[in-house]
Amino acid sequence: VAKSRGGNEVVVFTAEMETREQVRVAVEMNLLTAIRDGSLTIAYQPIVDLRTRAMVGVEALVRWHHPTLGPVAPELFVGVAEATNLAGELGDWVLAEAVRQFAAWRSELPPGALAGFAISVNISPVQLIAIDFVSTVAGVLERNGLSGDELILEVTEHAVVSDDAAALKTLHGLRELGVAIAIDDFGTGYSSLAQLKRFPVNTLKIDRGFVHDLGRNPDDFSIVRSIVKLAESFELDLIAEGVESEEAAATLVELGCRVAQGYLFSRPMTADALGTTLRGQNPGRYSRAQ
Ligand code: C2E
Numbered sequence: 308v309a310k311s312r313g314g315n316e317v318v319v320f321t322a323e324m325e326t327r328e329q330v331r332v333a334v335e336m337n338l339l340t341a342i343r344d345g346s347l348t349i350a351y352q353p354i355v356d357l358r359t360r361a362m363v364g365v366e367a368l369v370r371w372h373h374p375t376l377g378p379v380a381p382e383l384f385v386g387v388a389e390a391t392n393l394a395g396e397l398g399d400w401v402l403a404e405a406v407r408q409f410a411a412w413r414s415e416l417p418p419g420a421l422a423g424f425a426i427s428v429n430i431s432p433v434q435l436i437a438i439d440f441v442s443t444v445a446g447v448l449e450r451n452g453l454s455g456d457e458l459i460l461e462v463t464e465h466a467v468v469s470d471d472a473a474a475l476k477t478l479h480g481l482r483e484l485g486v487a488i489a490i491d492d493f494g495t496g497y498s499s500l501a502q503l504k505r506f507p508v509n510t511l512k513i514d515r516g517f518v519h520d521l522g523r524n525p526d527d528f529s530i531v532r533s534i535v536k537l538a539e540s541f542e543l544d545l546i547a548e549g550v551e552s553e554e555a556a557a558t559l560v561e562l563g564c565r566v567a568q569g570y571l572f573s574r575p576m577t578a579d580a581l582g583t584t585l586r587g588q589n590p591g592r593y594s595r596a597q
Pocket residue numbers: 352367368369381382385398401429430431461463491492515548549550551568569570571575
């Protein structure tokens with residue numbers, strides 16, 4: 308599977324490397340190097356107010372383009388990181404880089420241009436139970452001059468938290484910092500409601516599986532309507548994922564969900580492209596500040 312070239316460990320992706328296990332091994336062998344040598348990047352997807360279409364935040368989505376493997380799907384290498392012991396290092400890198408980038412955009416924009424804006428970062432369960440995670444987050448925020456309410460941490464509903472007590476301690480610590488916790492892919496797990504009872508959360512992200520066909524599929528309509536009601540009774544914020552059509556956007560507004568992301572508005576984009584978009588969204592304010 309792994310072929311050494313000239314003494315350097317380079318894993319070559321070949322046609323024979325068919326099985327998932329072989330790919331997994333190749334990914335594992337290269338991931339630590341990638342984290343450390345700067346070959347990971349982050350794509351940013353706008354999160355918009357459905358009525359005004361103004362950007363109210365972005366979600367940071369990690370990307371890895373390997374010289375021979377090519378682009379590696381985040382679901383694959385995040386999964387590998389979680390199965391090995393790399394999730395902490397990967398997650399810390401994404402958090403630090405996303406917050407740094409957010410501060411950089413702000414410094415390029417006129418004061419107040421990013422008021423109310425938040426950056427969303429996905430985290431792994433391993434990070435949630437790490438003893439020093441709250442201080443890691445506090446440190447990253449402080450170094451970059453962000454306040455806690457400008458950060459949303461997303462934990463996928465499928466995340467298996469091995470230590471509820473440790474996770475709860477972290478979640479309460481994050482709450483004290485003002486950081487919001489979102490349940491990602493909400494509605495797809497076995498215990499969506501139990502999650503709400505177990506953990507203090509602020510936001511539900513409606514899984515894109517319920518959203519992409521919304522407006523045409525009556526089951527999706529009923530499910531999303533229920534999630535909106537749930538969010539209202541628990542006083543939670545809502546973000547719909549995977550909005551691909553005007554029909555879905557209109558149905559979300561009709562049901563009372565005001566914030567969303569999806570290809571209809573924008574695909575994830577590079578930090579540079581997102582910066583350009585932000586400046587375009589604040590043209591008057593930007594030129595006044597020149
Ligand atoms: P997620 O957190 O639920 O992120 C949303 C995914 O939906 C992204 O896929 C995004 O590109 C995709 N998406 C957004 N709008 C649309 C749409 O309108 N239609 C469709 N079909 N897809 C849309 P991506 O970037 O491939 O990420 C996949 C998953 O990998 C993420 O799902 C998240 O669970 C995980 N992930 C990505 N970055 C990180 C990270 O830095 N840390 C951790 N722990 N997980 C990450």
